Structures are given as structure tokens and as C-alpha cells.
Amino acid sequence: NAGVMQNPRHLVRRRGQEARLRCSPMKGHSHVYWYRQLPEEGLKFMVYLQKENIIDESGMPKERFSAEFPKEGPSILRIQQVVRGDSAAYFCASSGVPGQPMNTEAFFGQGTRLTVV
Amino acid sequence: ELKVEQNPLFLSMQEGKNYTIYCNYSTTSDRLYWYRQDPGKSLESLFVLLSNGAVKQEGRLMASLDTKARLSTLHITAAVHDLSATYFCAVDDSGGSNYKLTFGKGTLLTVNP
Numbered sequence: 001n002a003g004v005m006q007n008p009r010h011l012v013r014r015r016g017q018e019a020r021l022r023c024s025p026m027k028g029h030s031h032v033y034w035y036r037q038l039p040e041e042g043l044k045f046m047v048y049l050q051k052e053n054i055i056d057e058s059g060m061p062k063e064r065f066s067a068e069f070p071k072e073g074p075s076i077l078r079i080q081q082v083v084r085g086d087s088a089a090y091f092c093a094s095s096g097v098p099g100q101p102m103n104t105e106a107f108f109g110q111g112t113r114l115t116v117v
Numbered sequence: 118e119l120k121v122e123q124n125p126l127f128l129s130m131q132e133g134k135n136y137t138i139y140c141n142y143s144t145t146s147d148r149l150y151w152y153r154q155d156p157g158k159s160l161e162s163l164f165v166l167l168s169n170g171a172v173k174q175e176g177r178l179m180a181s182l183d184t185k186a187r188l189s190t191l192h193i194t195a196a197v198h199d200l201s202a203t204y205f206c207a208v209d210d211s212g213g214s215n216y217k218l219t220f221g222k223g224t225l226l227t228v229n230p
Contacts, residue, residue, distance in 0.1 A: 031214060041203055043160075045183035056217060091159065098215050104167060106148060106216035108160045 002027065004094050004109035005074075012115045013082045021077040021112045027095030032075040033106055034067060037089040046090075049075060082116045089113045119144045119210050123221035129198050131229055138205035138224045141188040147184045148209040148219065151191055153202045160205065164191075196228045 005024040013019050023030055030051050033042040039085040048056040049069035061068065064082075079086055090113075093106035130136050144162070148167055153161040164173045166171040166182035166189060175178050177200065189206055194220045203225045207218040 007139065031215070035220075042222045043207075043218075045217050048215055048217050055215070059144075081165075093216065095216050098211075099213050104165050105162060106218075107162070108152075110159045113157075 004029075004092060004107055006090075006109035006112050008112060009110060010115070012117060014117055015083060016081050018115055019079040019082050019086070021079075021090050021114070022074040023077070023092035023094070023109060024074040025092075026107055029062055029094035029096055029107075031095045031098065031106070032069050032078050033092045033093045033095075034075070035093070037091060037111075039088070043091060046077070062116050079114075082114075084116050087114055087116045089099075119146075119219045120209060121206060121208050121219050121221040123206055123224050125224060126222060126229075127225050129227045129229060130193075131194050132197055135195065136193050137206055138191040138193070138206075138226075140191070140208075140221055142187050142189075142208045142219075144187075144210050145184070145189075146208050146210040147182070148211075148213065149182050150209070151180050151189070151206045151209065152205045154223070155202050163204075171218045193218065193226075195228075198228045198230060199226045201226055 012045040014101045019074045021107035029113045032049045034046040047060050064080045089111045091111045093108045096103040122141045151163040164180040169184040171182045177194045182189045203223045205223045207220045
């Protein structure tokens with residue numbers, strides 16, 4: 001069973017370009033979480049999605065950032081008109097249905113390291 | 118708003134010594150996670166603590182949870198160089214309805230020969 005797959009692993013964008021980060025959850029998982037890690041800091045929650053629904057986007061910046069998790073395909077975190085301050089590692093995690101006895105945690109992908117030049 | 122505080126943030130220790138990392142949090146929760154992160158890598162799940170009084174051990178690491186004190190500890194016994202990494206605690210205050218986590222800032226552990 002493959003783990004959570006994120007791509008690309010590294011992404012370089014010039015200021016003003018768009019960045020698209022992809023996250024394929026573990027097989028059987030329908031819940032995805034995105035986190036951002038700035039240098040020398042802990043992870044900060046951005047958004048929680050289920051298939052075709054955004055459940056909690058309380059950590060998303062109000063502008064330029066959006067996320068989706070379509071019925072088919074990976075979850076996408078999209079950053080428009082990137083700025084230097086967007087440079088960070090972006091991690092996604094996936095889980096089964098919370099509350100079920102066999103589901104006790106979400107599992108993290110390898111992350112996408114975004115560098116804005 | 119849930120706040121999670123770890124201390125110390127930096128820990129330099131000698132091989133063979135014992136030490137404890139502390140994780141305090143500000144709201145009621147009985148779900149706490151410990152992770153390890155190596156430089157440039159993802160998070161490796163170490164412990165999942167889901168009830169008051171939970172204690173788990175793996176090798177030289179032992180984690181415990183006191184929900185009344187809102188405190189978790191990660192105890193390192195007889196440290197070895199391979200344990201050098203950043204350790205994060207994370208708290209889920211959703212009551213089990215999701216896995217939205219609030220992380221501490223991390224403890225950078227360096228084990229010296």
C-alpha cells in the first residue's frame with residue numbers, strides 16, 4: 001500500500017507565477033489535510049478536505065491560496081501570484097474516516113518544498 | 118485558540134544521558150501525537166496517545182499523557198547519536214471528529230558523542 005504521495009518534491013517559481021502542489025492520499029483514504037512549514041518552525045494547519053468538499057479552511061490565507069479535492073484525482077493546493085514569503089515546505093496528510101476504531105491518525109506525505117525566487 | 122508549547126526548543130546532550138521534552142497545551146484534549154523530523158524530510162509518527170494516563174515506549178523513547186495537567190512528556194533514555202532530529206508534539210482538540218492538528222514549535226535534539 002503506497003503511502004501519501006506528493007509531487008513535485010521540489011518546486012521553484014518566480015514571483016508572480018502560480019504554484020500547484022499535488023497530494024494523492026493513501027489508498028482508501030478520503031480525508032486530506034494540508035499544512036505549511038516555514039523554515040525553523042512547526043507545521044501550521046491550512047485546510048481540511050473530503051472528496052469534493054472543503055470542511056475547514058480556517059488556516060488558509062484569505063487571498064491567492066485555494067485547495068480542492070475532486071471526486072477523481074489528487075488534492076491540489078494552488079497558490080496564485082506567489083511571493084517570496086510563500087517559500088516553505090507544504091505537507092499533506094490523509095486519513096480514513098475519523099472516529100472509526102481502526103483510524104487513529106493521519107499519515108503525512110514527503111512534502112513539497114516551494115522556493116520563490 | 119489552542120496553543121501548544123514545547124520546551125526546550127533546543128537540546129544538546131551527550132550520548133548515554135537521559136532527558137525529557139515537555140509539551141503543554143492550552144485546551145481540553147485527550148489526543149496527542151509525537152513526531153520525528155530529520156532535516157529536509159517528512160514527519161515520522163512516533164507515538165499516538167489517546168487517553169489520560171497513556172504511556173507508550175519504543176526503544177529509547179517513552180511518551181506519556183496527562184490530560185488533567187494538559188501535559189505530555191517524551192523521555193529519552195541513554196541517548197545515541199541516531200536520535201538527533203527535531204521532535205514535534207501535536208494536539209487534536211476535535212474530540213476525534215478529524216485530525217486537524219496544532220503543532221508545537223519543535224525541539225531540535227543534538228546528541229553528541
